[in-house]
Amino acid sequence: MQTSALRYFLEVARTGSVSAAAQRLRVAASAVSRQVSNLEKELDALLFERRARGMILTQAGETLAAYAQRLALESEQVVSEIRELNSADKGLIRLGVTEGLAISFIPEMIHAFRKRHAEVAFDIKVMSPLVVTEQVRLGSVDIGATFVLTSERGVTTHWQRAVPTYAYVASNHPLLARAPVSMARSSPIRSRCSMARRRCARSWTSIARHGD
DNA sequence: ATGAAGACTTCTTCATCGAT
DNA sequence: ATCGATGAAGAAGTCTTCAT
Numbered sequence: 058m059q060t061s062a063l064r065y066f067l068e069v070a071r072t073g074s075v076s077a078a079a080q081r082l083r084v085a086a087s088a089v090s091r092q093v094s095n096l097e098k099e100l101d102a103l104l105f106e107r108r109a110r111g112m113i114l115t116q117a118g119e120t121l122a123a124y125a126q127r128l129a130l131e132s133e134q135v136v137s138e139i140r141e142l143n144s145a146d147k148g149l150i151r152l153g154v155t156e157g158l159a160i161s162f163i164p165e166m167i168h169a170f171r172k173r174h175a176e177v178a179f180d181i182k183v184m185s186p187l188v189v190t191e192q193v194r195l196g197s198v199d200i201g202a203t204f205v206l207t208s209e210r211g212v213t214t215h216w217q218r219a220v221p222t223y224a225y226v227a228s229n230h231p232l233l234a235r236a237p238v239s240m241a242r243s244s245p246i247r248s249r250c251s252m253a254r255r256r257c258a259r260s261w262t263s264i265a266r267h268g269d
Numbered sequence: 270a271t272g273a274a275g276a277c278t279t280c281t282t283c284a285t286c287g288a289t
Numbered sequence: 290a291t292c293g294a295t296g297a298a299g300a301a302g303t304c305t306t307c308a309t
Contacts, residue, residue: 075294088280090295112294 063125065092066104070114070122096121152181153189153198163202 068078069089079086097104104118114122154163159181167179184192186203193201193212201212208214226232 086293087282087295090293091279094295 062092062096063121063128065089066096067122067125067129069093069105069112070118070125073112075112149178149180150200151198152179152200152202153184153192154181154202155186155189155204156183157204158202159183 065078065088068081069075072078072081075086075090075093079089093104100117100121102117103115104121105112105114152163163181171177182192182198186205189198189201189203190205190209190212192198194209
């Protein structure tokens with residue numbers, strides 16, 4: 058018994074119509090009709106009563122539909138289990154992260170994750186923010202964690218959060234008298250101090266993943 | 270292991286028939 | 290007239306076999 062024929066049969070049983078099933082399956086109605094006919098020949102039993110406005114399951118059809126439904130569910134379960142074997146519970150996740158994240162919340166996240174999935178290992182590479190995005194795009198890392206201002210082409214952001222932005226100035230600096238301080242006003246500081254520039258320019262922390 | 274040729278399967282389009 | 294199922298013919302893709 059062909060699985061495609063069973064799939065077609067089940068769709069006709071669900072929709073009560075060959076044409077509706079064909080539409081859902083994205084094939085021609087005659088193809089669905091023929092597969093159902095072939096099943097009936099193979100089983101030597103009538104699976105549907107042909108009515109002017111649709112198809113009604115016979116007793117034999119009900120029996121086959123119940124079987125086909127169980128088979129479909131089991132197939133989905135097997136596929137799901139095989140995918141999990143290859144991904145969630147075992148294997149290696151390649152992380153590309155910026156320096157600041159590598160010593161802050163990434164270790165905490167990995168620790169929490171490994172409490173639930175102890176057999177998953179992480180390969181962490183520290184790189185600059187632009188390189189993180191590029192490596193995600195190329196597929197060299199599975200997940201990237203970086204600071205970005207806008208979304209990047211070719212990668213999908215799955216999680217992001219705003220992070221506090223700090224400006225470090227001398228205790229007698231004039232900006233201290235004007236709190237709060239806008240980004241525009243702090244730009245002279247950004248141009249002089251690399252630490253301040255890094256903290257001011259990157260206002261979002263995001264997690265991006267290669268693929269979907 | 271690889272490529273060619275024929276067989277086989279499945280699909281689409283079109284036409285037809287029957288029920289409403 | 291409209292809608293749905295089905296049959297015929299042909300197209301396209303896949304599989305199998307065989308020679309190299």
